Amino acid sequence: MKILNLPLARSRVDRAEHLRKDPIALEALWERAAVIHFDGEKFLTSGSALRMLKSYEAPDNGDEFFLGLDGEQPYFLFMSPQISGESENYKTLREMGALLDDLQIGLAVHAQGLANWHIKHPRCSACGAPTTPALGGSIRQCSHCAVEHYPRTDPAIIVLVKDQNDRILLGRQRVWPEHRFSTFAGFVETGESFEQCVSREVAEEAGVLVSDVKYLGSQPWPFPASLMIAFEATIVDPENARPDGQEIEEIHWFDRDSIVDEIMAGELLLPPKISVARAMIEAWYNLVPMPDGSARPQFDSLDPSALDSWRK
Numbered sequence: 001m002k003i004l005n006l007p008l009a010r011s012r013v014d015r016a017e018h019l020r021k022d023p024i025a026l027e028a029l030w031e032r033a034a035v036i037h038f039d040g041e042k043f044l045t046s047g048s049a050l051r052m053l054k055s056y057e058a059p060d061n062g063d064e065f066f067l068g069l070d071g072e073q074p075y076f077l078f079m080s081p082q083i084s085g086e087s088e089n090y091k092t093l094r095e096m097g098a099l100l101d102d103l104q105i106g107l108a109v110h111a112q113g114l115a116n117w118h119i120k121h122p123r124c125s126a127c128g129a130p131t132t133p134a135l136g137g138s139i140r141q142c143s144h145c146a147v148e149h150y151p152r153t154d155p156a157i158i159v160l161v162k163d164q165n166d167r168i169l170l171g172r173q174r175v176w177p178e179h180r181f182s183t184f185a186g187f188v189e190t191g192e193s194f195e196q197c198v199s200r201e202v203a204e205e206a207g208v209l210v211s212d213v214k215y216l217g218s219q220p221w222p223f224p225a226s227l228m229i230a231f232e233a234t235i236v237d238p239e240n241a242r243p244d245g246q247e248i249e250e251i252h253w254f255d256r257d258s259i260v261d262e263i264m265a266g267e268l269l270l271p272p273k274i275s276v277a278r279a280m281i282e283a284w285y286n287l288v289p290m291p292d293g294s295a296r297p298q299f300d301s302l303d304p305s306a307l308d309s310w311r312k
């Protein structure tokens, strides 16, 4: 498959790193900024978009972090409790991520990852003293020993496992909603390469060895701090695949007909549209047209309540 266009990797914001070191420039940018408001879990929205405040509309108590420029327009994150009377207008990134345009999704993904990190790192890991935001919020600095702390990103691989007949293998975690199946994924461990992580995760969760590992793309996943690195991999012994019985309770092979049948029957709930897993499954599904050459019916148009299959 080709490198994927991933829903949370569409940012067009210029992070303008050179401006972070200039407090006077940052102050001037703040005065004319468009400001995203985030309460630690949810963003202030208007309809299906982020609502942009003027800097003077930001509440008194909170932190402002520079996110970057779009042309001449500066954007900031303002992190503070919800603005009173606005609670119904706050939404999570999971709820609205698929609806935002390229500018807003870039701002929201950056903002949420940065906010998550600031919230969890109030103290210095070297000496234990309080830390404060510096360089426009791109780092925190210790008030005692002056060590600079940088936001962390946790790499995780996600892999579409295929067999030599172009079927895909999906697994079900115990903790997921009923009928949810998805691709295999896991955090990269210390001292491990992406490719080694792909092999280890598939061996652990599905009991088989992969070959022919290919890179498909990456997207930030700030829940709370991941970067998902996507691959496809082939296995030569599909009959040996089995769930680990711990994290994965069930696995299932799908071809392009059976995946539609299972969705229509209400037996398969695909991962959400903002996920890498969904993008990989859709890209694989659309790669081969219908036998008559027409496009395949899109997953969103499949109604599980209409059991008279689209093929009849």
Ligand SMILES: [Zn+2]
Binding pocket: 124, 125, 126, 127, 128, 129, 142, 143, 144, 145, 146, 147
């Ligand atoms: Zn310190």
